Amino acid sequence: MQVSTPPFSAAALEALNDRFESASPHEIVAWAVETFGEGLAVGASFGGASGMAILHMVATLKPDVHVFVLDTSYLFEETHETMRRAVPALGLRDVTVYRPALSHEEQATRYGAALWMRDPDRCCELRKIEPNRRALAGRTAWVSGLRRDQSEGRADVAVVSWNERFEVVKVNPLANWNEKQTWQYVLENQVPYNPLLDRGYSSIGCYNCTLPGVQGRAGRWQGFEKDECGLHT
């Protein structure tokens, strides 16, 4: 297997992160578009406000950016509906949906029913990580909407880093923004967002593993010591 080499040295990454600590998300997005061009990909969940803000920022500069969506088979209908509204509204021209290799039924036959209730890490590996690997194959950079205020585990997230697992440069332009700034951007720019966010959900993933009425990412994977699917760790 060919292993990709990071395009930046550790010192160069440190210098970029120093520079971007005081930069606006727009400046960081502009740098990513300029630096990676056709190698850039944006992961879209059509769940949270941050992801929608990022899509809007990137689409403004590069509407033909490659956008990928992981459809685990367990997305809320509201999430599908948000995607149907947002893609034309943002003028996105290159959106690809990636699905797991196993259907819901095939997974149940091979691993037993309701794998997410017994081994959510395995379920996320099958339904998110592996499709994410396919989505990023051949790309050089991945933009996502992670913010440091979303959870303890994200408190130290870098603006730019080398992602070993997927062998791409990971860019988090909103790392320094908070929830209020994100919503202000979404509302001021009339960015479409998932209506579940107005119904008590603050973090939206698969319906099997998402509960309303809980702040931040605590509504995900209730009953497990888990608040990340593994895409961002």
Ligand code: SF4
């Ligand atoms: S979030 Fe839940 S249902 Fe979705 S892939 Fe992970 S464990 Fe499976």
